[in-house]
Amino acid sequence: MSKNGVAVELSYDHKPDDPIELKRIQNAGGFVEESRVNGMLALSRALGDFEYKNNPMYKPKDQAVSPFPDVKIVPITADTQFVLLACDGIWDVKTSQEGITHTLKHTFKNNFSQKRTLAELTKGMEILLDDCCAKDLASSEGLGCDNMTAVVVEIVQN
Secondary structure: OEEOOEEOOOOOOOOOOOHHHHHHHHHOOOOEEOOEEOOOEOOOEOOOOHHHOOOOOOOHHHOOOEOOOOOOOOOOOOOEEEEEEEOHHHHOOOOHHHHHHHHHHHOOOOOOOOOOOHHHHHHHHHHHHHHHOOOOHHHOOOOOOOOOOEEEEEOOOO
16 A cells, blocks of 8 residues: 555565464365475465465465455555556565555656556556566566566556
């Protein structure tokens, strides 16, 4: 979330190496190898990925890969500009502040006095995705090679 151009964290990355995530994965009979659930999946919470959710002894929230989100409630105030929702393909390349700064510059052009069109918002997200793509696959170490999704939600104050 951008509040006057400053990133406000709304979530944290659910990576398999995180102690809380690692404990759940191991309790469900899984393991973490090379920062991946069962050596394959680079995240520990997801919709789908049913092969990691088939332990009949555990509820869905306790499976090796859980579909349950963390929920954080943050009030929208007069200084709230927008929310940038994106997947790990973006956040593995950019920090939250870098994502906010990039979106301010390329989507909103640092101007909140005018309403944007859907085409302008879309173009800004295209620029963000292009910027996150690896320029050189040989030296990227995998960064910028993942699938990427980003959505910007403009907060319009009346």
